[in-house]
Amino acid sequence: MIKQFQTIKIMKMTLRNTLRGLGLGLAVVAAASADTADACTRIVYTGNDSLYVVARSLDWKTPIPTNVYVYPRGMEKESSDLPDAIRWTSKYGAVYAVGYDAGVTEGMNECGLVVNGLFCKGTVYTNSENDKFPPMSLAMFPAWILDNCATTAEARDLLENTKFSLGGAKFDGGTTSTLHWEITDESGKSIILEYTDGNMNIYDVDTAVYPCMTNDPTWPSMRAIIDYWEAKGGKNMLPGTVSSPDRCVRGTYFAKHVGKTADADLGATIALSCLNNCCVPYDYTLADLGEPNVSMTQWRSLSNLRDRRYYFNPVVSSGLWYVDLNKVNLSKGAPVLKIDVDKMNLAVGDQNKSLHRAAPFTPAY
DSSP states (O other), X not given: OHHHHHHHHHHHHHHHHHHHHTTOOHHHHHHHTOSOOOOOEEEEEEOSTTOEEEEEEEEESSOOOEEEEEEOSSOEEESOSSTTXXXXXXXXXXXXXXXXXXXXXXXXXXXXXXXXXXXXXXOOXXXXXXXXXXEEETTTHHHHHHHHOSSHHHHHHHHHTOOOEEEOOOBTTTBOOOEEEEEEOTTOOEEEEEEETTEEEEEEEOTTTOOEEOSSSOHHHHHHHHHHHHHHOTTTOOOOSSSHHHHHHHHHHHHTXXXXXXXXXXXXXXXXXXXXXXXXXXXXXBGGGTBTTOOEEEEEEEEETTTTEEEEEETTOSSOEEEXXXXXXXXXXXXXXEEOGGGOTTOOEEOGGGOEEOOOOOOOO
């Protein structure tokens, strides 16, 4: 045990010195060596024949009840219940993961565009310049993108050419959702969206080189950490803690060192196996070390962008099931559909039969 702690200490010192040499500063070093995390992980698996599978984990210190909704095209929606809210009519049908039946955490639309939100503790959405713009609730932000955009390029154009002020209701006893997002389309083109001091930053991401994202630090600093470990060589040593940078390094390494397949089922399995290397065990705690709030994986999802399959996998579930958007009526006027996730613990495979008519969820603006 003493040797293990000495090895970890040496690894952290090495990374700290390397980052200093890169001129990233002490703030990044602190983030890179942290032992606690609001832990979420996202991996893009690239297969053959245009197969892309986006795998993500949702990690939090307490369970976040989440259900799966399917919304058709042609629905009128709004960004907030405040004055001057943005209003739109959805161009595309989509499947959403909705936390607390009150806010869209992520989703995939019928064009194969996926949006995933992950925690990023340093996020500040507003400043004196944008806080008077039309309000955009976090509860509807991913849906706004998915409803209006077919590609990553269209999403970037929407974000850069619309004035809005992002914010949201608190949850889980007063927690503020500080998030960053990655957006990927069916061609594999990806961008990462982050906010720093109220300023929007959008980064193009080559998922062949950077297939994984997690939480803090922000993307430019995380990219430098990944590059450091890439040069070191993952087959010799990989960082093994539950911290955000360590998980990102492991996810990057494994996603780039697995076989390619065109088979949808096998591709999902490979993507999930890469993700599992970055998940935090359920009911994991560091309370004995004075760190009781380390996040644990609550659920995982997989978005097959080619075949329009959206998989959902709570960690307490025995099976892996999915919704096939190709088999759902997404035309204007079709009903909103829902899967009650807590009833799906033994479900496996295609579960379109489990979709039932439901009222639209009520956003927690």
